[in-house]
Amino acid sequence: MKIAFIGLGNMGGGMAANLVKAGHSVRAFDLSTPAREAAEAAGCAAFDSAKTACEGVDAVVSMLPNGAIVKAVYENEVIGHAPHTAVLIDCSTIDVATAREVADAAHAQGYKMVDAPVSGGIAAAAGGTLTFMVGGEVHAFDAAKPVLEAMGKAVIHAGAVGAGQTAKICNNMLLAITMIGTAEAMKMAQKLGLDPQKFYEISSQSSGYNWSLNAYTPMPGVGVESPADRDYQGGFATGLMLKDLRLAMEAAEGAGANTPLGAHAREIYEEFAEDNAALDFSGIIKTL
Incomplete structure (x- = not known):
């Protein structure tokens, strides 16, 4: 063609x-x-x-x-x-x-x-x-x-x-939410004295299983290889994630959809993007 x-x-x-x-x-x-x-x-x-x-x-x-x-x-x-x-x-x-x-x-x-x-x-x-x-x-x-x-x-x-765009922004809103949650859980486990690799091994095979943890681990040296192992270079830029979250919140408002976690994820990424827009979005763990 x-x-x-x-x-x-x-x-x-x-x-x-x-x-x-x-x-x-x-x-x-x-x-x-x-x-x-x-x-x-x-x-x-x-x-x-x-x-x-x-x-x-x-x-x-x-x-x-x-x-x-x-x-x-x-x-x-x-x-x-x-x-x-x-x-x-x-x-x-x-x-x-x-x-x-x-x-x-x-x-x-x-x-x-x-x-x-x-x-x-x-x-x-x-x-x-x-x-x-x-x-x-x-x-x-x-x-x-x-x-x-x-x-x-x-x-x-x-x-x-329009269904393709709907699927994309809803998917990435969910991705942002799960990445923030994964980062919080990993840092909390570490601060409570649990080895991060052990937490990964346990959570990735139990009810905490999710893509952000299993396929895109946000902590360097833990789990699978990811942008975290390259100082959060490459991957999916925070600025692009923020763009998608803003599109999602605009769509949610127009549809009358209640998305409190999506709105909070946008706020968190807006603050992070001020100085880190080029970093991979999993770098949000650096704020914790």
């Missing part, structure tokens, strides 16, 4: 490279010259605008920072410039309302479009092991699935347009 890829940052660069590895022809664009050069080195053809990258493609994939940019790119650079037969796939994490608005604009012009935010972080983007949560009509999901499968280990149809 011929695929346009818009947004070649830490996530998008690895994703575009995996499309090339899968045998697709990738037409890449990013505002950053170094990002375009890195994409070329990975086998993509780099273009100076999203409009030209979209010419004659079978699919458009985007990985962009926020909803305002997604809306501007699709309205001004993609819709009406990509062939109407192309499936449009936005992998950015944005607010549900904007995802639906952009998809409605695409549908009005005859395009198939899905929102397909990801879980897995930079390492999974590079390794092709992302999980995609996809919102859109069945026929649009079916068209997008082969493209997404080249970049991930799991492609899950969440429901109608």
Whole structure:
């Protein structure tokens, strides 16, 4: 397939490279010259605008920072410039309302479009092991699935347009809550004199089992290898977690959902992000 890829940052660069590895022809664009050069080195053809990258493609994939940019790119650079037969796939994490608005604009012009935010972080983007949560009509999901499968280990149809974004922000709200709880429990056990490794061995095989403990242990030298063992470098940046928590709280307010722990997690990460936005979100244990 011929695929346009818009947004070649830490996530998008690895994703575009995996499309090339899968045998697709990738037409890449990013505002950053170094990002375009890195994409070329990975086998993509780099273009100076999203409009030209979209010419004659079978699919458009985007990985962009926020909803305002997604809306501007699709309205001004993609819709009406990509062939109407192309499936449009936005992998950015944005607010549900904007995802639906952009998809409605695409549908009005005859395009198939899905929102397909990801879980897995930079390492999974590079390794092709992302999980995609996809919102859109069945026929649009079916068209997008082969493209997404080249970049991930799991492609899950969440429901109608916007359902992918809903799944992502709810999942990451839960992740933030469990990471804070895991960090609290590990530090409390340590201060009470229990060896952290012993606590890990016990809790990871009992009712305290959770992903933040078992697969992403926040204390260095304990449990599995994780960003904690690299001084919290790499992984999923605190600033990005805070972005997702803010999106979740905005959505909760709009839906009338009661999320007291989510709101408290946002407050905790807001304070931590003031000086640590670039650190992995598991670094929250440093505050305890």
